[in-house]
Amino acid sequence: MRRRRGAVLVDAILRAAADELVESGYAGLTMEAVARRAGTNKNAVYRRWPGKAALGIAAYRRLAAAATDVPDTGSLREDVLELLRRVNRQFSSPLGAVQRDLLAAAATEADLLAGLREASADAGSLLWLGVLERAVTRGEAPASALHPRVATVAVVLLRNEYVVRGAQTAPDDVLVEIVDEIYLPLIRGRAGSAPLHPSADPPDDRGHDEEDRRDHEQPEQTLDRQADDRQDQPHHQ
Amino acid sequence: MRRRRGAVLVDAILRAAADELVESGYAGLTMEAVARRAGTNKNAVYRRWPGKAALGIAAYRRLAAAATDVPDTGSLREDVLELLRRVNRQFSSPLGAVQRDLLAAAATEADLLAGLREASADAGSLLWLGVLERAVTRGEAPASALHPRVATVAVVLLRNEYVVRGAQTAPDDVLVEIVDEIYLPLIRGRAGSAPLHPSADPPDDRGHDEEDRRDHEQPEQTLDRQADDRQDQPHHQ
DNA sequence: CTAAAAAGGAGACGGTGCGTACCCTAGGAT
DNA sequence: ATCCTAGGGTACGCACCGTCTCCTTTTTAG
Numbered sequence: 001m002r003r004r005r006g007a008v009l010v011d012a013i014l015r016a017a018a019d020e021l022v023e024s025g026y027a028g029l030t031m032e033a034v035a036r037r038a039g040t041n042k043n044a045v046y047r048r049w050p051g052k053a054a055l056g057i058a059a060y061r062r063l064a065a066a067a068t069d070v071p072d073t074g075s076l077r078e079d080v081l082e083l084l085r086r087v088n089r090q091f092s093s094p095l096g097a098v099q100r101d102l103l104a105a106a107a108t109e110a111d112l113l114a115g116l117r118e119a120s121a122d123a124g125s126l127l128w129l130g131v132l133e134r135a136v137t138r139g140e141a142p143a144s145a146l147h148p149r150v151a152t153v154a155v156v157l158l159r160n161e162y163v164v165r166g167a168q169t170a171p172d173d174v175l176v177e178i179v180d181e182i183y184l185p186l187i188r189g190r191a192g193s194a195p196l197h198p199s200a201d202p203p204d205d206r207g208h209d210e211e212d213r214r215d216h217e218q219p220e221q222t223l224d225r226q227a228d229d230r231q232d233q234p235h236h237q
Numbered sequence: 238m239r240r241r242r243g244a245v246l247v248d249a250i251l252r253a254a255a256d257e258l259v260e261s262g263y264a265g266l267t268m269e270a271v272a273r274r275a276g277t278n279k280n281a282v283y284r285r286w287p288g289k290a291a292l293g294i295a296a297y298r299r300l301a302a303a304a305t306d307v308p309d310t311g312s313l314r315e316d317v318l319e320l321l322r323r324v325n326r327q328f329s330s331p332l333g334a335v336q337r338d339l340l341a342a343a344a345t346e347a348d349l350l351a352g353l354r355e356a357s358a359d360a361g362s363l364l365w366l367g368v369l370e371r372a373v374t375r376g377e378a379p380a381s382a383l384h385p386r387v388a389t390v391a392v393v394l395l396r397n398e399y400v401v402r403g404a405q406t407a408p409d410d411v412l413v414e415i416v417d418e419i420y421l422p423l424i425r426g427r428a429g430s431a432p433l434h435p436s437a438d439p440p441d442d443r444g445h446d447e448e449d450r451r452d453h454e455q456p457e458q459t460l461d462r463q464a465d466d467r468q469d470q471p472h473h474q
Numbered sequence: 475c476t477a478a479a480a481a482g483g484a485g486a487c488g489g490t491g492c493g494t495a496c497c498c499t500a501g502g503a504t
Numbered sequence: 505a506t507c508c509t510a511g512g513g514t515a516c517g518c519a520c521c522g523t524c525t526c527c528t529t530t531t532t533a534g
Contacts, residue, residue: 003500003511030491041512046493103400147418153394157386160393163340163400181384181427186419189426240482240529267520278483283522 013038013045017059022094026056026101060102063095070127076135080183083131084154084175091162092169100162128152142191154183250275250282254296259331263293263338294353297339300332307364313372317420320368321391321412328399329406337399365389379428387427391420
């Protein structure tokens with residue numbers, strides 16, 4: 001049999017790692033199994049990635065490479081609900097399991113986190129800002145709502161649902177509740193009307209709103225291709 | 238030297254496990270080390286807890302046994318900010334590191350999660366409901382805001398901060414931003430005034446508010462003593 | 475008071491996984 | 505044809521989990 005090398009081999013290993021990741025999660029990912037499945041041995045793996053964490057990230061990136069487009073139903077509520085449903089589906093899919101698993105493992109292994117953050121969190125916030133922005137131009141939301149932390153509240157709450165309850169899928173009621181009881185009221189409340197607490201402090205105006213907000217312009221953003229190519233390929237080429 | 242047994246020994250083991258947990262995190266927690274540190278051996282440990290996960294929970298509970306009282310400054314904003322600051326301090330303390338570490342590990346080991354949920358999440362939501370409730374009686378918040386998911390939004394966002402950014406402490410700006418940009422506007426928005434989207438659906442009234450809300454009465458609630466005594470003591474005593 | 479039965483202590487073992495090292499071989503480059 | 509790089513096979517040391525066996529101390533029962 002011919003002996004594979006270079007890019008072909010890298011690809012085979014990465015594919016094997018991704019498969020193992022889906023089947024067994026990050027915790028169950030073993031270097032031996034990856035090597036075996038790729039039809040090679042640990043040597044070839046360690047020559048390219050310094051350890052399990054690095055290989056895990058690389059494999060996850062290959063999995064997450066699918067693009068996500070923004071829904072555009074004409075109503076903020078429906079847009080948000082739709083986006084939330086997609087995220088929910090994604091979370092409860094094998095890929096989501098891997099994602100949550102990796103994020104969990106990242107709490108311990110610091111190097112995992114760095115590579116992971118850009119791959120999911122950052123890109124995601126662009127999606128949500130996009131939806132909100134469209135709502136602003138429709139007059140459905142005040143411009144003051146265009147804030148990364150505000151825009152992503154819904155996903156954060158959904159993710160929390162997964163963290164607190166076990167794995168499984170979050171039922172649709174929960175999504176609806178998040179949108180109707182929290183997201184929409186929040187947007188509404190940011191309209192600035194009815195200050196409700198007439199007591200002391202002027203509640204706004206601190207130094208935020210510059211550091212955090214990015215351009216949020218490009219409407220279709222891939223889920224993870226933007227600051228890549230650093231962990232995907234080895235340390236000593 | 239005399240040979241310890243029963244409660245004394247259990248206590249020594251638990252103390253040792255808690256120490257190890259603080260020093261090395263859940264991932265670095267080894268049964269050997271715990272046994273050694275407690276001046277005994279794995280045998281005595283395994284006779285009481287079925288495995289690492291169970292021991293981890295039990296040890297964590299001993300750590301988290303400190304009570305948390307609710308702040309009462311007379312202003313919702315200050316109450317929330319104060320509570321959030323406490324949580325932030327707690328998150329960035331060794332105990333918090335352990336807590337996040339355990340929660341991370343729980344993503345993989347299902348049995349961990351069950352014991353952990355009641356120990357932190359559930360009890361925490363009572364605190365937040367308490368603060369909110371006081372604000373309602375002061376007229377600072379609408380009664381419709383008395384909803385577990387609403388009440389805990391701030392902590393959830395803060396926890397998310399820890400998950401997404403690495404460990405470290407969240408800077409105070411972030412807390413203020415969460416309160417002023419999200420929590421307060423959300424409460425304000427739930428007042429029901431200014432519906433903002435005059436289009437279709439009446440946005441409220443679904444089946445919530447019965448299943449989820451508990452009594453939320455007792456003003457001083459220990460952080461974890463309420464459905465205990467199940468993992469703290471062994472399986473075949 | 476003595477003997478049986480719990481319960482603790484010491485240490486070994488098998489299993490699994492990580493990461494490393496050694497040596498051999500294929501195959502592209504010169 | 506020959507070098508040298510990179511892949512392959514395999515064994516190793518290490519750490520950890522969870523189990524088991526043998527022995528000793530303490531408690532309890534008779």
